[in-house]
Amino acid sequence: xxxxxxxxxxxxxxxxxxxxxxxxxxxxxxxxxxxxxxxxxxxxxxxxxxxxxxxxxxxxxxxxxxxxxxxxxxxxxxxxxxxxxxxxxxxxxxxxxxxxxxxxxxxxxxxxxxxxxxxxxxxxxxxxxxxxxxxxxxxxxxxxxxxxxxxxxxxxxxxxxxxxxxxxxxxxxxxxxxxxxxxxxxxxxxxxxxxxxxxxxxxxxxxxxxxxxxxxxxxxxxxxx
Amino acid sequence: xxxxxxxxxxxxxxxxxxxxxxxxxxxxxxxxxxxxxxxxxxxxxxxxxxxxxxxxxxxxxxxxxxxxxxxxxxxxxxxxxxxxxxxxxxxxxxxxxxxxxxxxxxxxxxxxxxxxxxxxxxxxxxxxxxxxxxxxxxxxxxxxxxxxxxxxxxxxxxxxxxxxxxxxxxxxxxxxxxxxxxxxxxxxxxxxxxxxxxxxxxxxxxxxxxxxxxxxxxxxxxxxx
Numbered sequence: 001x002x003x004x005x006x007x008x009x010x011x012x013x014x015x016x017x018x019x020x021x022x023x024x025x026x027x028x029x030x031x032x033x034x035x036x037x038x039x040x041x042x043x044x045x046x047x048x049x050x051x052x053x054x055x056x057x058x059x060x061x062x063x064x065x066x067x068x069x070x071x072x073x074x075x076x077x078x079x080x081x082x083x084x085x086x087x088x089x090x091x092x093x094x095x096x097x098x099x100x101x102x103x104x105x106x107x108x109x110x111x112x113x114x115x116x117x118x119x120x121x122x123x124x125x126x127x128x129x130x131x132x133x134x135x136x137x138x139x140x141x142x143x144x145x146x147x148x149x150x151x152x153x154x155x156x157x158x159x160x161x162x163x164x165x166x167x168x169x170x171x172x173x174x175x176x177x178x179x180x181x182x183x184x185x186x187x188x189x190x191x192x193x194x195x196x197x198x199x200x201x202x203x204x205x206x207x208x209x210x211x212x213x214x215x216x217x218x219x220x221x222x223x224x225x
Numbered sequence: 226x227x228x229x230x231x232x233x234x235x236x237x238x239x240x241x242x243x244x245x246x247x248x249x250x251x252x253x254x255x256x257x258x259x260x261x262x263x264x265x266x267x268x269x270x271x272x273x274x275x276x277x278x279x280x281x282x283x284x285x286x287x288x289x290x291x292x293x294x295x296x297x298x299x300x301x302x303x304x305x306x307x308x309x310x311x312x313x314x315x316x317x318x319x320x321x322x323x324x325x326x327x328x329x330x331x332x333x334x335x336x337x338x339x340x341x342x343x344x345x346x347x348x349x350x351x352x353x354x355x356x357x358x359x360x361x362x363x364x365x366x367x368x369x370x371x372x373x374x375x376x377x378x379x380x381x382x383x384x385x386x387x388x389x390x391x392x393x394x395x396x397x398x399x400x401x402x403x404x405x406x407x408x409x410x411x412x413x414x415x416x417x418x419x420x421x422x423x424x425x426x427x428x429x430x431x432x433x434x435x436x437x438x439x440x441x442x443x444x445x446x447x448x449x450x
Binding site: 119 | 235285286287288289290291294295297298299301337338339343344346347349350351353354
């Protein structure tokens, strides 16, 4: 699967969040930083080649920043969609949104008034009109205040958001971890490589045990009916 | 009441809708056409002086056009809101939105997927955060296809949106019409002036009869309890 990461940020050089995400993405997607003016022809090529398009931006005034809106206004036209309007059909559209306030403040009756889903309706409209599948957004709350543990969790969530089928099942996530450990084991040497391999074996064994338990649970439930 | 009309349109010269609205507004509000770059200091003065701020724009990709977002991103900051965050508090924020599709297509399960209110959540968030009162938007569906009757209705709705207390009662609207007729009568001459005055007298008489009927209806209801 080809993932295109469209970065719309007016002050990219100053953004810790975006620097972190750039390092976290690695080769998991093609990173495309928006700078006006746009060449619609090359923008179209990028979009047509992608299977998953991720819009990555800070939420400014409960909306995409102007640079990203400019890109949508100028690039998303009849040429992009094609004569039958289906050139983006079947692709996935997602959003990685950094927030200056905690995500918990978003929702009816809460400090920010509406949920993040509410505020992202315009993008959901874009997905609908272009016949792309909308992916639930990945929200990043106040990155600057996050400790190492939250950042590690974000790293994993982000990498999975770029590459895993969405919505991802628990088994998808376990297999993803196993693949990461295998990759680390290949790259590491000596004791370190052994440790990664052991971790991977342990993870797969636990997953097998979990599957067994789920099978047993199903049998018990069926027996009780 | 001072109304500021903030026009955000990337192709203003080609817009029939905006030409119509300009003529319809007359002296009922101060018209301010957005052109980048902005001078935040003078933008702030305009906003501080207004009681009602109307954002007037075509809906592009279910959202404000880039020029309007750029203005929000650059002008709406701590300087504008002041140290206590209340420099816009108590003002009204409205939107005059022109649509390329019929308004009837907006809503859950309909062609455009969500209602216009849904798509305008980001602006409602701006109103909330700046402590302005959000006015229900005035939507203009496919202006180019409207006949003279629809355009006349739009003219009235727009003029009322700029100047009447919102939400406007039926009596507010009747008084508004009476004031318009009085104004026309003053400007006209001879028979024409007489006709406006007669129309105004007839309107006020009907309004008085309607008030009597409502009083009677209230008495009957109270008698029945």
